[in-house]
Amino acid sequence: MTYAFRTSSAIMALGFGMFGLAPAALAQTVVDFTVAEYSSKTGPYFQEVASAFEAANPDIKINIQVVPWDTLLQRLTTDVAGGTAPDISIIGTRWLLDFADQGVAEPIDSYLTPEFKGTFIDTFMNPGIIDGKIMGLPVAASARAMMVNMDLYDAAGAAPPTTWDELYEASKKIAALPDTFAFGLQGKEIETDAYFYYSLWTHGGDILNADGTSGLNSPAAIESATLYKTMIDEGLTQPSPTNYNREDVFNLFKQGKVGTIFTFPMLVPQIKEEAPNLRYQILPFPEAGAKATYGVTDTLMMFADSDAKEAAWKFIEFAYGDANREKFDVGEGFLPVTKNVAALPYFNEDPDVAGFAAGLPYAKFAPVIANWEEIADVTVRTMQQIYLGEVTPEEGLAAAAAEVNKIRGL
Amino acid sequence: MAKKAHISIPMLMVLPSLLLATGIIGYPILDLAWTSMQEVSRFGKLQGFVGWENFAEVFGDPLFYASLWRTGIWTGAVVAGTLLISMPVAMILNDDFYGRGLARVLVMLPWSISLTMTAVVWRWALNGRSGLLNATLMQMGVINEPIEWLAEASTAFTVEILVGILVSIPFTTTILLGGLSSMPQDAYEAAVVDGATGWHQFRYITLPLMKPFINIAIVLNVIYVFNSLPIIWVMTEGGPANGTDILVTYLYKLAFRFGQLGKASAISLIMFGVLLVFTLLYVVLLSRNEADAAPEDEVKGHDE
Numbered sequence: 001m002t003y004a005f006r007t008s009s010a011i012m013a014l015g016f017g018m019f020g021l022a023p024a025a026l027a028q029t030v031v032d033f034t035v036a037e038y039s040s041k042t043g044p045y046f047q048e049v050a051s052a053f054e055a056a057n058p059d060i061k062i063n064i065q066v067v068p069w070d071t072l073l074q075r076l077t078t079d080v081a082g083g084t085a086p087d088i089s090i091i092g093t094r095w096l097l098d099f100a101d102q103g104v105a106e107p108i109d110s111y112l113t114p115e116f117k118g119t120f121i122d123t124f125m126n127p128g129i130i131d132g133k134i135m136g137l138p139v140a141a142s143a144r145a146m147m148v149n150m151d152l153y154d155a156a157g158a159a160p161p162t163t164w165d166e167l168y169e170a171s172k173k174i175a176a177l178p179d180t181f182a183f184g185l186q187g188k189e190i191e192t193d194a195y196f197y198y199s200l201w202t203h204g205g206d207i208l209n210a211d212g213t214s215g216l217n218s219p220a221a222i223e224s225a226t227l228y229k230t231m232i233d234e235g236l237t238q239p240s241p242t243n244y245n246r247e248d249v250f251n252l253f254k255q256g257k258v259g260t261i262f263t264f265p266m267l268v269p270q271i272k273e274e275a276p277n278l279r280y281q282i283l284p285f286p287e288a289g290a291k292a293t294y295g296v297t298d299t300l301m302m303f304a305d306s307d308a309k310e311a312a313w314k315f316i317e318f319a320y321g322d323a324n325r326e327k328f329d330v331g332e333g334f335l336p337v338t339k340n341v342a343a344l345p346y347f348n349e350d351p352d353v354a355g356f357a358a359g360l361p362y363a364k365f366a367p368v369i370a371n372w373e374e375i376a377d378v379t380v381r382t383m384q385q386i387y388l389g390e391v392t393p394e395e396g397l398a399a400a401a402a403e404v405n406k407i408r409g410l
Numbered sequence: 411m412a413k414k415a416h417i418s419i420p421m422l423m424v425l426p427s428l429l430l431a432t433g434i435i436g437y438p439i440l441d442l443a444w445t446s447m448q449e450v451s452r453f454g455k456l457q458g459f460v461g462w463e464n465f466a467e468v469f470g471d472p473l474f475y476a477s478l479w480r481t482g483i484w485t486g487a488v489v490a491g492t493l494l495i496s497m498p499v500a501m502i503l504n505d506d507f508y509g510r511g512l513a514r515v516l517v518m519l520p521w522s523i524s525l526t527m528t529a530v531v532w533r534w535a536l537n538g539r540s541g542l543l544n545a546t547l548m549q550m551g552v553i554n555e556p557i558e559w560l561a562e563a564s565t566a567f568t569v570e571i572l573v574g575i576l577v578s579i580p581f582t583t584t585i586l587l588g589g590l591s592s593m594p595q596d597a598y599e600a601a602v603v604d605g606a607t608g609w610h611q612f613r614y615i616t617l618p619l620m621k622p623f624i625n626i627a628i629v630l631n632v633i634y635v636f637n638s639l640p641i642i643w644v645m646t647e648g649g650p651a652n653g654t655d656i657l658v659t660y661l662y663k664l665a666f667r668f669g670q671l672g673k674a675s676a677i678s679l680i681m682f683g684v685l686l687v688f689t690l691l692y693v694v695l696l697s698r699n700e701a702d703a704a705p706e707d708e709v710k711g712h713d714e
Contacts, residue, residue: 243561384651
C-alpha cells in the first residue's frame, strides 16, 4: 500500500463523512426510550419495532435502553434528578402519581386522537387518568387467577374449589399426600401484599375504605389474615412462608409439589417450557362473599422535559399497531390492552389466557395514591409478622391501619 | 518574619492536596447536610427548607432505633468474629509448611468475588427446600427436617453475620499476615531460650507487637461492615418484618423505594456522625495508650 493511496482513501473517507452521512445524522431526532425488561424477549422485540419504525422514518432514531424491573424506579429517579431523563419510558402504573405530582410526566391528551384513544380497552385506560388528565397509555396488562395442580387434586379426591371453605377442605386432603403442600403462600419480597389482597378482596374487603382511610382493620381483612395464619399453623401451606418469594412459590408449583397457587399469566409459558407434563387448570379466585381479581397495568409515559415529543408520539402510534401489539402480548403472555388484539381468536379460545381474562370485568387495581410503595411495605411487614406469629391478626392489622392512615395524613 | 516563612512553606506544599481532599470529602457531606434539612422530592429536587424536621421524623421512628441497635450488633459481631478467626489463620499461614503458597491463595480467593455474588450464592445455598446446606446437613444426619434459615429474623440475622465474617476474613488476614511477616524473629528465639511456651510467646510477644495491625484491622473493618449493604440486602432485604434491617438497608429502602430522600439524607448524616465519633474516639484512645507504652519503635500503620 503506497503512501499516496492511504492519504487519498483517508480524504475519501472524510468526504463521505462530511457529505454522505453527516447531514442525515444532524437532521435526525433521537428519541430515548427506556424499556422495562419483562423477559429475555422484551429487548429484541422493541429493537425490532424500532428498526421497522426507523426504516419508515429515516429522520427519527429510537434509542432503546432495556432496564430490569428491580432497578427501573431507581434508574428513572436518578435520571430525572440528574436531568438526563429519557423521552418516553415504561413504568409501573403505581408510580405514575408521583411522576405526575412532580411535573415529570407529560399529559398526553393533546396528542391522543379520538381514533387512537378508541383502540384501547377503557378498563386499562382508567388507571392512567389523574385529575382528569391522561398521563400515560397502558402498555401491558395482566390479571391474576388461581392455578391448581389437577394431578394432586385428583390424587386427593378433591374438586377444584370455588369458595374459600372448599379451598380449605380440599387443602386438608391434599396436605395428607406425601411430600406435598396444599397451598403455596408467598411470604417475602415483591407482591407479598398482593397475595393478601387476593384474599382480602374476595372476602369483601378493600385496601382503602370509601373515605380513603385504610381498610386493613376491617372484619374482612382480619378474617382473611386469620385464614392464612390458620392454614400455616395446620400445615396446609409450605413451611415457613416468610422464606418464600413469588418465584420460590411458583417453582414449588412447577415441581408439582403444591396443589394451589395464585399467579399471573406469565407463568403459563414458563410451565410449558419447564414442566410440560404438569396438568394444571386456571380458575377464578375462591370467593367468600365477593368476586375479585387483581388487575395490574404498566404505563407508557412521556417525560415533560422531553425535546422530542412529536417524534416520540409518532413512534408510540407506530408501536401500538395491531401486529406489533399482538406479537408483544402473545410473546410476553400479557392480556391485550387494545380492542382489536383482544378480539383475536387466541385471546378468546386459549383456555389459559381466557382463564385469566375472565376476571377482567370485576378486576381491582392498586389505588392510585401518594406513597403507595411505603403503604404496601407496611402491609408486607404486617403480614410477615402475622405469618411468623409475632402479632395476632387483630393487633397487627389495627396497627398497620393506623400507620397507613398516618402516612396518608388522615 | 523568617520563622513565619519557615512554617508556611510546608503548609503551602500540603495545601493543594489538603484542598483537594476537603473538596472531595467535604463537599458531598455539606451537600448531604444541606439536603437533610430540605423537603426533597422523589427525584431529588429540593422543595424548601424544613430545618430539623427530617431529623425529628427519623428520631420519632421506631424502625430507626431497631435498625441502629441491630447495626451495632452486626458491626460488633462481624468485626469481633473476623478478628478471632483471622488471627490464628494468619499465624498458621505465617508458619512455613508445605503448600503454604496454595493455602494463602485459597484464603485470599474469596476476596476476588464480589460481595453481591457471594451473597447470592449463599442465598441459594440457604434455600430451605433446594439449598445445598440443608441437603448436606440432612445427608450427614445432623438434621431430619430442612431448616428455613432465612424465614425468621433470628436465624436469618445470625446466618448473615456468619457470612459477613466469612467475607471479611481475607482482608483482615492479609493485614495481620503483613504484620506477622515483619515481626523480628530474634525476640522469639530469645524467648524460647528463656523457656517460653507457645502461649507465652503469643501473649507477650506476638500480641503486643501486632497491636498496631490489629487496631488498623478493627478500624477499617468497622467502617466497611457498618456501611455494608450487599449481604443483608441480597439475602433478606432487611426482612422478614424488618427483622434484619440495619441502618444502610433501611436507608436504601427509604431513598429508593419510598422516595424519601430528605429522611434518608438525615440518616446517612447520622451514620457519618457515628462513624466519625467512633474513629476519633478510637484514634484518641490509641494515641493515649501509645504515649503510655512504647514511645518509639512503633510499627507504622495506624496513622490513616
